[in-house]
Amino acid sequence: MEAQSWDEKYAGREQMFSGAPNAVLVAEAADLAPGQALDVGCGEGADALWLARRGWLVTAIDVSGVALQRAAAAGADVADRVAWRRGDLTTMPPPVGAFDLVSVQYVPLPRSPDHAALRGLLAAVAPGGTLLVGSHDLADLPERLEHGAAPGGYYQPADIARLLGSDWSVLVDEARPRNVPAPAGTHHTRDTVLRAQRLP
Numbered sequence: 453m454e455a456q457s458w459d460e461k462y463a464g465r466e467q468m469f470s471g472a473p474n475a476v477l478v479a480e481a482a483d484l485a486p487g488q489a490l491d492v493g494c495g496e497g498a499d500a501l502w503l504a505r506r507g508w509l510v511t512a513i514d515v516s517g518v519a520l521q522r523a524a525a526a527g528a529d530v531a532d533r534v535a536w537r538r539g540d541l542t543t544m545p546p547p548v549g550a551f552d553l554v555s556v557q558y559v560p561l562p563r564s565p566d567h568a569a570l571r572g573l574l575a576a577v578a579p580g581g582t583l584l585v586g587s588h589d590l591a592d593l594p595e596r597l598e599h600g601a602a603p604g605g606y607y608q609p610a611d612i613a614r615l616l617g618s619d620w621s622v623l624v625d626e627a628r629p630r631n632v633p634a635p636a637g638t639h640h641t642r643d644t645v646l647r648a649q650r651l652p
Contacts, residue, residue, distance in 0.1 A: 454515055454540070455515040455516060455517070455538075455540070458514075458515050458516035458518075458519065461516075463518050467496065467522075468495065468496060468519070469495055469496055469498065471496070471498055471526075472498055472632075473498045473499045473501075473502035474498070474499055474557040474558070474586060475630070475631055475632045475643075476557060476584070476586030476643055476645050477499050477502065477503075477555055477557055477584065477586070478502070480584050480624065480645065480647050481503070481553060481555070481582070481584060482506075484552075484553060484582060485552075486503075486506060486507035486508045486509075487508065487509070487551075487552030487553065487581075488508070488509050488510075488511075488550060488551050488552050488553075488578075489503050489508045489509070489510045489511070489551060489552065489553040489554075489555065490510075490511050490513070490546055490550075490551040490553070490554045490555065490576055491503065491510055491511070491512040491513065491555050491557075492513055492541060492554065492555065492556045492557075492559050492573065493513070493514055493515075493556065493557070493558070493559030494512035494513060494514045494519070494520075494523060494536075495514060495516075495519050495523070496519050496522045496523050496526065497512060497519075497520075497522070497523025497524070497526055497527055497534075497536075499512075499555060499557060500512035500523065500527070500534050500536075501523070501526060501527045501530060501534070503553075503555075504527065504530035504533040504534045505529075505530055508533070508553070509533055509534075510533060510534045510535070511534075511535045511537060511546075511551070512534055512535065512536050512537065513537045513538075513539050513541065513546075514536075514537075514538065514539075515538065515539070515540050516538075517538050520536045520537075520538055523536055524536050541561075541569055541572065541573060542561075542562065542569040545569070545572030545573070545575070545576070546572065546573065546576040547576060548575045548576060549575070549576070549577070549578045549579070550576055550578065551576050551577060551578055551581060552578055552580070552581040552582065553581060553582045553584065554573060554574075554576050554577050554581070554582070554583050554584070555584045556573070556583075556584070556585045556586070557584075557585075557586045558586060558587060558588065560606045561573075561606055561607045562605060562606055562607075563605055563606060563607055563611075567615060570607060570612065570615065574612075574615075574616070577650045578650065579650055579651065579652045580649065580650065580651075580652040581649070581650050582647065582648070582649050582650075583612075583620075583646065583647070583648045583649075583650070584645075584646070584647050585609045585612055585645070585646040585647075586609070586643055586644070586645050586646075587608055587609055587643065587644045587645075588640045588642075588643065588644070589627050589640070589641070589642035589643065589644050590608065590644075608644060609625065609644045609645060609646035610625060610644065610646070612646055613625045613646050613648065616648055619650060619651050620648050620649065620650055620651065621648065621649045621651060622646070622647075622648045623647045623648060623649060624645050624646065624647035624648075625645075625646050625647075625648075626644070626645055627642050627643065627644045627645075628642060628643055628644075628645060629641065629642055629643075630642060630643055
């Protein structure tokens with residue numbers, strides 16, 4: 453049902469997002485040496501393409517086939533550097549220890565008592581690799597999201613930071629002012645950011 457809903461959203465608009473990579477990714481990943489990257493909830497592909505054009509080999513995952521088709525069309529120049537995959541990480545965890553960068557930008561990951569989906573995502577980060585999570589500050593969000601869920605039902609970057617074990621080093625865990633305009637129809641003024649490195 454979620455995949456169908458996202459397909460309908462994308463199909464209803466010629467372009468859903470700006471086509472520019474997320475500012476959090478650009479700010480935090482520009483100094484990383486290229487390797488294997490996982491872009492979670494890649495949408496129309498701007499982040500994955502930015503990484504690929506900087507030398508990364510990218511696995512880009514989204515639940516929407518419509519979004520992935522658009523992303524692949526926009527990335528013909530780096531088709532050999534990006535694998536576009538349709539999937540849902542709550543039911544299909546990524547391979548363990550496979551990625552030097554796992555980027556999760558504004559992707560609503562539902563909380564669960566056992567943290568299974570989140571732990572699967574964390575396990576995908578290779579030793580020495582980076583986890584980068586960007587989200588909207590809860591203070592900027594309505595009490596209910598457009599599909600009726602409360603924002604507090606999803607992991608925030610600070611929540612994830614608290615769940616990291618002793619094999620992680622937290623490099624950034626903060627809220628910061630946005631340096632790009634908020635998406636149309638929203639009033640986001642601050643981002644929350646987690647950047648952590650799995651110890652070698």
